Amino acid sequence: MDTSEPGLEAVGAFSGEADRDLAQRVGEALSQRGWTLATAESCTGGGMAALVTEIPGSSRWFDRAWVTYSNHSKVTMLGVPESLLEAFGAVSEPVVCAMVEGALKLSRADIVVAVSGVAGPGGGTVHKPVGTVCLAWGERQGGIRTDTFWFPGDRQAIRAAAITRGLQGVWEWVCRPALA
DSSP, rough: TTTTTTTTOOOOOOOHHHHHHHHHHHHHHHHTTTOEEEEEEEETTTHHHHHHHHHTGEEEEEEEEEEOHHHHHHHHHHOOOOOHHHOOOOOSHHHHHHHHHHHHHSHHHHHHEEEEEEEEOOOSSSSTTEEEEEEEEEEETEEEEEEEEOSSSSSHHHHHHHHHHHHHHHHHHSSSSOOO
């Protein structure tokens, strides 16, 4: 696959201990700001929530999670408009953006990360091959950022990379310098 297409970036998988350290750092950063996190997950099946709740004391900074694997659950649990799913498909930036918006409305979280992707081994298409993952991050005070990645490897590696990149995005958002 040519990863030079706009919006697609190849990223490798990460190790479990590094992910746990990242989750710990995310929790510390959220705690310092007095923020809480929620996740809205599809292809990762709750993997981000599982990773952050392995951290002792995470209840101080982790509010809740949704696993919305089916399109129906995205609509009924997070309020994703069916029209977005029909127009763009579940693995799309507009859908993960709507997942963030829904999770912010339904939670007390200050920041939300949402993920949807094609983990494989089947389900890929020419335009959305196996390894395509869309992520979105949004803050209660406003602003949503989306990105699309292509992660190489098997199903386990793709899901692990999506979890890591999702938490890295939270880290980047929470630790960004305040705008003057």
